[in-house]
Amino acid sequence: MSQIVIHGNTIYLAGQVGTANASVTRQTQECLRNIDTLLAEVGSDKSHILQTTIWLADMKDFGEMNAVWDAWVPNGHAPARACGEARLATDAYKVEMIVIAALPETGEAG
Incomplete structure (x- = not known):
């Protein structure tokens, strides 16, 4: 599995998870750090x-995850987003995030 795939100017990241059995907050923070x-x-x-x-393994955790997400997303740069409930790789994971991003144009500040 590739963690990063670039096609043209588009970046695709594999699903990111945090530390197994950690809280939703910690798993979300670690996904975002990754x-x-x-x-x-x-x-x-x-x-x-x-x-x-x-x-999310359980949609009841939406508020906890979303509080971390909202603090992380830069003002004016909120991406399109979907959030749903799914059975994750193991019961120890509560959050998984999949990202599609753009490569900055040459000379563009990040």
């Missing part, structure tokens, strides 16, 4: 995210 790290590896950042799909 996303920041992966985008930085290819010269992009969260202001270039086009779309995010978020899977």
Whole structure:
């Protein structure tokens, strides 16, 4: 599995998860940290995210996840987003995020 795939000027990230059995808040924070790290590896950042799909093991955790998300997303750069409930790889995971982002134009500040 590739963590990052680039096609043209579009970046696709594999699903990101946090530490198994951690709280929803911690797993969300770790997903977002992973996303920041992966985008930085290819010269992009969260202001270039086009779309995010978020899977929660239980939709009752939406508010807790969303509070972390809202604090992380840069003003004026909220991507298109979907959030749904799904059975994740193991019961230990509560949050998974999949991102599609753009590579910045040459000379564009991140």
